[in-house]
Amino acid sequence: MxxxxxxxxxxxxxxxxxxxxxxxxxxxxxxxxxxxxxxxxxxxxxxxxxxxPDFAGSLDFFSGELAVLNQDVCIRCGKCADVCRFNAIPFIENQYTISPLDCEGCGYCEKVCPSFAIVMKERKSGKVYTSTxxxxxxxxxxxxxxxxxxxxxxxxxxxxxxxxxxxxxxxxxxxxxxxxxxxxxxxxxxxxxxxxxxxxxxxxxxxxxxxxxxxxxxxxxxxxxxxxxxxxxxxxxxxxxxxxxxxxxxxxxxxxxxxxxxxxxxxxxxxxxxxxxxxxxxxxxxxxxxxxxxxxxxxx
Amino acid sequence: MINNPPLKIGIAxxxxxxxxxLLSTNLAAYLSLTQPTLLVDLDVEEPDDFLFVRGTTQSITDQYKMIPVWDEKACTLCGICSKTCKYHAVIQLGSIILVFKELCHSCYACSELCPAGALPMQKHKMGEIKTITSGNLTFIESRLNIGEEQAVPLIHQTHERVEKTHGDIPLQIFDCPPGTSCPVVASTRNVDFxxxxxxxxPFGLNDLRLAVETMKEIHKPVGVVINRYGIGNSDVEMYCREAGIPVLAKIRYDRRIAELYSNGQLVYDKIEDMQTSLDNIIKAIQNVVRKN
CATH class of the missing domain: 3.40.50.300 (P-loop containing nucleotide triphosphate hydrolases)
Incomplete structure (x- = not known):
């Protein structure tokens, strides 16, 4: 039934x-x-x-986001690193860099960046399979x-x-x-x-x-x-x-x-x-x- | 006196x-016979080391995460907070703002971007850190409250606490959570080995492979201990040989170990060979870390 x-x-x-x-x-x-x-x-x-299982069907799984920083546009003001609570934007060799392992995808940095150098991108986190x-x-x-x-x-x-x-x-x-x-x-x-x-x-x-x-x-x-x-x-x-x-x-x-x-x-x-x-x-x-x-x- | 940095070992x-x-508690207790040793239980969801370590409780501290709390009077219902939150932890329902604290990552974005200051951050208890001493051994247990879903913030806070108050203990052992995802990475980020x-x-091998890949990703030197040696087959050894991963010790399956463990007892002083295994493990680690 x-x-x-x-x-x-x-x-x-x-x-x-x-x-x-x-x-x-x-x-x-x-x-x-x-x-x-x-x-x-x-x-x-x-x-x-x-x-x-035969792994017959497979699909990428996206979850959460990741901050991506465009160095060409960045003015090195450091506002992003100031607001990041996850210490995910260290200043290395004269530039701010996103550490993907630390970024939790909150998007706060994107919101405060005055030069629009940061965009949030979807993050692939795995694969889902449907099998017999x-x-x-x-x-x-x-x-x-x-x-x-x-x-x-x-x-x-x-x-x-x-x-x-x-x-x-x-x-x-x-x-x-x-x-x-x-x-x-x-x-x-x-x-x-x-x-x-x-x-x-x-x-x-x-x-x-x-x-x-x-x-x-x-x-x-x-x-x-x-x-x-x-x-x-x-x-x-x-x-x-x-x-x-x-x-x-x-x-x-x-x-x-x-x-x-x-x-x-x-x-x-x-x-x-x-x-x-x-x-x-x-x-x-x-x-x-x-x-x-x-x-x-x-x-x- | 030369002040060597401590040796930090993650057990994962x-x-x-x-x-x-079994390995974390026995290694720590055995090493503490001859030198000051720190044991930290970072399996915050299911911390079990305390069952094997008896000593004097020195302190218990509440651990907090910061979460936004809605101030209805100040709120102008502009909706910026719920649009800002990527975790769907702040939601506007008509003229009400709801905060789901277990979904909150404490990023502060909603709070600091609120033009009316209507989401001040407040402390929310997520767990406890307990310090216990027993002779040369300092034991720190980090325990997540039931109902809390995120282990990572508590693991970070535990590391910070260890560095601040016990950074001088020369030998530090971190018992990590199982798995291969964020809690393990957070637990092992600052260890030497x-x-x-x-x-x-087959289950052991499959998950070992995943763990090795994870550790490669964060550039940690690794060694393998094969426990319950003798119960299965030799595929794990073959894999280690082919992948060039040192096997630090093989602990033979012994029903006596299972029984002692089940009663919350240490085994290093009761099972012959165990001390040799522990000696081999620590020597091999010291060699690798010294070379690096």
Missing amino acids: SSERINEIVILSGKGGTGKTSIAAAFSVLAGEEAVIADCDVDAANMHLLLK IKTGGIMVHARLDIAAENSGKLVAKVKKDAKDLAKAGNKEYIIVDGSPGIGCPVVSSLSGANYVVLVTEPTMSGLHDLIRVYEVIKRFRIKAGCIINKSDVNEAQSREIKEFLLAEQIDHLADIPYDSAFSSAMIEGKTVVEIQSPRKAQVEEIWKQIKIITNKNNTI | SGKGGTGKT VVLVTEPT
């Missing part, structure tokens, strides 16, 4: 390296053509290594240019394209792999989501970072579930995480013990559900459970 | 969870 809402599921972790992408990619394989995949960890995108992956499903992904800024905006673009494709193709799910941290890329990946899957590990840092990212999720009033990965590394820490989940009414989706199957699969360019190990059945079970939870939430 | 990685915090911590897996 076209009136049905699409279930947008975001995978987050707070802390990096907890297994977020490995698990998100496994869900993506299980969902197959039912889902559109969005790799929103644009800073360090890895899903393509397991899902083998090995399951026949669709994936939207991106590559941020080296040392580029504004990954929050690129995340928003990837999500928007994924949503448009999901609507057009009548897909049931959007699976979003988010980035670590709590800053703008994470906030961007949360907008419009129906359910968050938190992947954590039983370490003091895992729990500390989980609590911080969950604070952000709460502000969006989005329901969340949690997978404790490598759960057997520290049973006491695992219990502490479970207490936190209970107190915050976060669904405890599963405990996954440490298993080298994840890295073995990764080395073959596969997800953990594509090789034989006890993890295959377990991750399939988790995905089934998430589908039940999100479909129920959606009909309420 | 493209991929998260490769062992930046960047250690990229990775793991020997």
Whole structure:
């Protein structure tokens, strides 16, 4: 039915390296053509290594602006450097020069320049790709240019394209792999989501970072579930995480013990559900459970 | 006495969870056994070093960014502010000016170009910097408030603070955020050397490549530490050899390290080989920096 809402599921972790992408990619394989995949960890995108997208569609992504100074017109008055709060216009070898790495594109310099020597130009910050992956499903992904800024905006673009494709193709799910941290890329990946899957590990840092990212999720009033990965590394820490989940009414989706199957699969360019190990059945079970939870939430 | 400039080392990685915090805290604690050492946690979104460093809190200071605040009485609704702001942080809705502080980059343009002076800049708390000492070790934690989206201004302020109050500490270690974009660049801009911590897996390699390119862009010498050595394959080593990047140490995968880390414990005094690895890392860095 076209009136049905699409279930947008975001995978987050707070802390990096907890297994977020490995698990998100496994869900993506299980969902197959039912889902559109969005790799929103644009800073360090890895899903393509397991899902083998064909990079069929690619588009330059522009975000923000950059000040460009025409030395022929510049009268070296220094007003631009005076107003720049980012120290992006140093005076080097007798001329003012824009440092692209420092310029945040605010345009204040352009406004105060008496000789119109500065113009603001659009800044290319990366590429957005639309691909078919090995399951026949669709994936939207991106590559941020080296040392580029504004990954929050690129995340928003990837999500928007994924949503448009999901609507057009009548897909049931959007699976979003988010980035670590709590800053703008994470906030961007949360907008419009129906359910968050938190992947954590039983370490003091895992729990500390989980609590911080969950604070952000709460502000969006989005329901969340949690997978404790490598759960057997520290049973006491695992219990502490479970207490936190209970107190915050976060669904405890599963405990996954440490298993080298994840890295073995990764080395073959596969997800953990594509090789034989006890993890295959377990991750399939988790995905089934998430589908039940999100479909129920959606009909309420 | 010759006053050598301090040695500043950034610990970074493209991929998260490769062992930046493990290396930063153990390197700092180990080096501080013999000389004054500074450890700065610049992973302001998720700062975790404090779990491993116990000491006496010396100070906690609030950190602010400046944001415009609308003065309704002075405003003439000319609309210049909302046309000026490139970040859509100042928006005019009918006869109301809205300021979205989390979008504001503190460029001052709207405030200073307002002909009526109706958008004065005011302090807005975005985080905290905490100073802790433990013997020879000075530890600075920089922590972003939840709900704040921009890490970069706080990272800049932390660097400024370190330079002003701890510039004389000879060894300085900066634990950087993961990724390859603006927060990493802001964290590593003024260090002498960047250690990229990775793991020997396809994800580790892919993100290491990106991190190496980023560091090239800002002209930083780099070395690689392969953590959890033995879990994956040898592609990371092959890449380093071909790209001419020195591998400073290989830290073998050891479940004991994972367990100690999970409990917030340092490992350098409990795992044999660790001190040798740390010695090798610091010697290799000193050699490179001296040559430069």
